[in-house]
Amino acid sequence: MPAIRIHLIGLSIIFGFILHTPVHAAAPVKNPYLKMLVQQAQQEQLSEKKSWRRLGHYKTNLFNGFTSEADGRAFFIAPNGKTDPGAELAATLKSFFKNPENLQGKAEHPQCNFPARYKWLKKELAFDPRQLPEQPCVRLQNWLKQLDSKKITLIFASSYMSNPASMFGHTLLRIDSDHLDKRGKLLNYGVNYAANPDTTNAVLYALKGLVGLFHGTFTVFPYYIKVQEYSNWESRDLWEYELNLTPDQVNTLLLHLWELGGTYFDYYYFDENCSYHLLSLLEVANPELELTDQFFYSVLPTQTIKILMEQEGLVAKVEYRPSILSRMKSKKEKMVPEEKQWLHRIVDDPELVKNKAFQKRTVPSKALILDSYLDYLQYIGMQREKENPDQPLLISHSILLERSRLKYKQPNQKVIAFSTRPELGHGSDRVRYALGLNDDELFQEIGYRPTLHDILAKDLGYGKDSQILFFDLKLRYYYESKKYRLYSFRLIDIISLTPYDPIFTKPSWKLNLGFYTLPDIDCDHCNSFKGNGGYGYSYKSSRQSPFLFFAMVDVTGETSGHLEKNYRLGGGATGGVLIDFTEDWRLQISGDYKRFPLGHESETYQLSVRQRFSVAQNLDLRLEYRRIEHRDEGIFSVNVYF
Amino acid sequence: MKKFLLVGMMFLATASFSNSVFAAGYGDAGCGLGSLVFGNEGGPVQVLASTTNGTFGSQTFGITTGTSNCSPEGLVMLDKEREIFAQKNYSSIVREMAVGEGENLETLAGLFGCSQDTRNEFGSLVQDNFGSIVTSDTTSPNEMLIHLQSQLANHATLSKSCVAVMG
Structure with a gap:
């Protein structure tokens, strides 16, 4: 948060000076027309205006002043431009008067480096071209x-197979050109905002990204x-x-993009990420839009889509571009x-396309099978592209x-949409209130988690049969014994169920880590710290089938002062x-057995039946029954998403 | 406070999936405005990791570093458009040629200047003559373009309606 950022600002200023050729904005103003413009800008308080704030990416800071989110030094003309919008405006005006003959080497004139500022100031102050010559x-x-752009399109990339983390999504912009569009949409240009990582180490990557040590460009x-x-x-x-x-x-957006081309922002995964900065570009294009102030700590790509959809008339139309596997x-x-059987057999043995029985099939049938097979071959070929850099053709020539x-x-050629529009999904934050009853007493439960989607929740807008939760907290109050207890605090809980497919035999898996209530120890709802990981398979007979079966084997390690030797380690199986x-309306029935041969020797059984009924996009009701060992528990909950 | 929670969350997430969506993957770069691509070698998009578009006078080195396919403004050189498109979308193009239709194929037709109403004819031509356009497993994108060019030049109607075909 801001505290972390403050010393990073310092760092980037030091770094910025190395690259920077300073422009001396402090020199006395000699040109009378410039003097007049500066005064006029002050009188009209231009530097207080929303457009200027946005052009400079200024945000109110902790001390009620302003700090720009842009971190590249060259983005500011005044030495204190990062924190002083007024000084930056005056220095910008001054720079526009620069004699082009005094430019060094390949340097561009400031009017050309800051064309969006020039456009706006020219309009606000009605520049006189005789006194302030416009530079080519x-x-x-x-x-x-x-x-040659006339339109802007925002692109959302939805999640991909067996990776619940991809449910967070990604966004980019597309600049739709008039003449390119006629030859093909693919030829348009895309605008991406991303971190430029300088490490492949996953841990360093995560940490550096969180504290803003990468440059986003x-x-x-x-x-x-x-x-x-x-x-x-x-x-x-x-x-x-x-x-x-x-x-x-659109023109303003492009001019501003040009200005940003030479600078960078410190990249923060959660607030100053791809989604945030693309929204801020749109805000520059249309100052009427208020998009980035709606977030208080994190911006998810799915939320940006929701915000755009909420702006009346902003989204003209939505199109679906299926991925190769969706095709x-x-x-x-x-x-x-x-035909499906043929496809599966050919995947195993490509020689079968020459088989007489296959050749005897009708032409449309053979084409359908081969077209699907070619999609598969392209996908597989691209996965292995790095292994065969000398093989330009990634698909077998004979096929x-x-x-x-x-x-x-x-x-x-119509393609069925296999994913759903992200704005249709429930909110990423969830609060929960529940009433429950166990063998002894009545209890209340309250819960909150910041992200993202659990397997029982309605999966519209999210990946299918997946779960990714972070910091899911549940507290309970037991009426009879008048006790408050931490029921669970899951740091992370991921489930990925990928139905078995003869072509893609992707496994199903789960991983979770956090504080839980020990289910089988009589210790007054005491907690343990537990990690669990599982691996297995899921099965669904067809896409339309309402049943998804799953089975996994898993390992569990658990530590608590209430366990003998303070820990237990073991494994088991789960299925349902x-x-x-x-x-x-979704129902889940599952059973779980674990045996712990190490540490506190023990066995646990659990059976649960849970169901969810969605009342609205952001509201669902759940009824859950759980039997752990010989204890029963029933819970009714109301879950609100936002 | 939230950020500190999120630190842990990210740490766990990234440690869990080496291939996660957070990890920068393939081709996270582009032409101009920051980083520059398009090495002449095959394989995935090559990043030449130049960190400039030369907008600011002090940063002009990127323009001259291995970016023969980029214009000084950092976009694709217009006279190289077809080659670059063919190279970067080669698998999609050859698949669509065999199938006789598809968006990449239509775009390629567009890059040969073929008018919209001849797209179907273009598709039939490349499907019917696939073996002489993509001759083997080692046919390179540029060879494919040369073969396609001569097929188009010899075609009765497409040689006329595809204005960018050099006879």
């Missing part, structure tokens, strides 16, 4: 001409690069939100069982040739079924 900005003009590149990365390599569905901005607003699955949905010889095009009666 050749590179900028070429850039704008090539981008904006990058611009062809949209197809991102489509290859997300749709084909990671196989994530993309949702494209076309925004209603006027051509003038493949969609084709499988059109297949008869025999491609076989398919082309059919001389047949699929009449129906998830049933979706309707979209709003």
Whole structure:
């Protein structure tokens, strides 16, 4: 939070000076027209205006002053520009008068480096071009001409297979060009804001990202690069939100992007991340929008979509861009069982395409099977791309040739959407109130967790059959014994159920760590610290089937002062079924057995039946029954998301 | 306070998945405005890790560092557009050629200047002549383009409607 950031600001100022060629804003103002403009700006209090605050990325700081979120020194013309919007405005005005003959080397004129500031100040102060000559900005003009943008689209990348962490999503912008669009949407340019990590060490990566030690920068590149990365390599569905901005607003956005091209922001995963800075770009484009002030500590990509959808008339239309595996699955949905079998057999043995029985099939049937197989081959090929850098063709040539010889095009290319729009999902924070009854007494439970989605919750807008929870806290008050107790505090709890597929035999797995109530020890609801990890498989007979069966083996380590030798270590198995009666009603029945041969020798059994009924997007009711050893417990809860 | 909680959360998350969404993966770079791409070698997008777009006078080195495919403004060189597109989308293009249709194929047709109404014809041409356009497992994107170019030039109608085909 701000406290962490303060000394980082110091660091970046020191670092910034190394790169910086200072502009001496403190020199006395000689040009009378400049003097007049500066005075006029002061009178009109331009530096207090929202547009200027946004152009400089100024935010109110702890001392009620201003600090810019931009951290690259070259982004400021005044030496104290990072913390003084007024001084920066005056220095900016002064720099616009710079004699172009005095520019060094390849340096660009400040009017060309800060075109969005120039545009806004010119409008506010009605610059007189005879007294303040407008500079030609050749590179900028070429850039704008090539981008030729009329529209902006926000892209959301949804989650991918067997990785619940990807449920957090990612966002980027697309600059839609008039002339490129005619040749193909893929040729448009994308704008990404991302950290530039300088380490591959996962732990360092996480820590540095949290305290803002990475530099976040904006990058611009062809949209197809991102489509290859997300749709084909990671196989994530993309949702494209076309925004209603006027051509003038789009122009301002691009001019400001140009300004940002040379600077960086300290990258913070949670608040100053990709979603945050893309929203701040939109705020510059249209100062009427209030997007970034709605967050108080973290910005999730899914939330940015919700915020955009809440702005009346901002989103013009939404399009779905299926990932390569969604395309493949969609084709499988059109297949008869025999065709699916052929596909599975060919995946195992590609030579079967030459088999007589296969060759005898009708052309449309062969095409459907081969098209689906080609999707698979491309996906697999891209996964292995790094292993075969000398093999430009990632798909077997003989299969491609076989398919082309059919001389047949699929009449129906429609793809079923396998993911759902993120704005339809429940909020990421959850509060919970519950009333329960065990064999002895009545109890109340309150709970809160900041993120993200549990397996029983409605999965609209999230990945299917997955769970990722952080800091899930539950406190209980037992009426009879008049005691407050920590029921559980799960630091992390992840479940990923991927139904068995003959082609992708992805395992299901779970991982959790946290403080729990010891279920089998008579110690007055005492706690233990426990870690548990499991691995297994899930099964669903078809996409439409309401039943998802799962089974896993797991290992558990647990420590508590109430255990003999203060710990126990063991393993066991868990299994059960998830049933979706309707979209709003999900039931889970599961059983769990654990044996601890090490430390406190013991065995535990647990049976639970839990069900959730969704009342609204952000409200669900749950009824849960649990039997642990010989104790029973029933809970009714109300869960509110926000 | 929340941030400290989140520290732990991130630590756990990233430690748990080496391939997690948080870890920067493939191709997190682009042309211009920050970092520059497009090495001439195959494989995934190559990052040349230049940290500039030359917007500011003090940072011009990136422009001259291995970025022959980028314009001075940091966008794709217009005369290289087709080659770069073919190279970066090669798997998608060859698959769609065999299938006879698809977005990448349509985009490639667009890059040959073919008019919208000939996309279907373009698809049939590349499907019917797939074996002579992509001749083997080792055909490179540039070889594919050369073969495609001559197929288009010899086609009765496409040679006329695809304005960027050099006869």
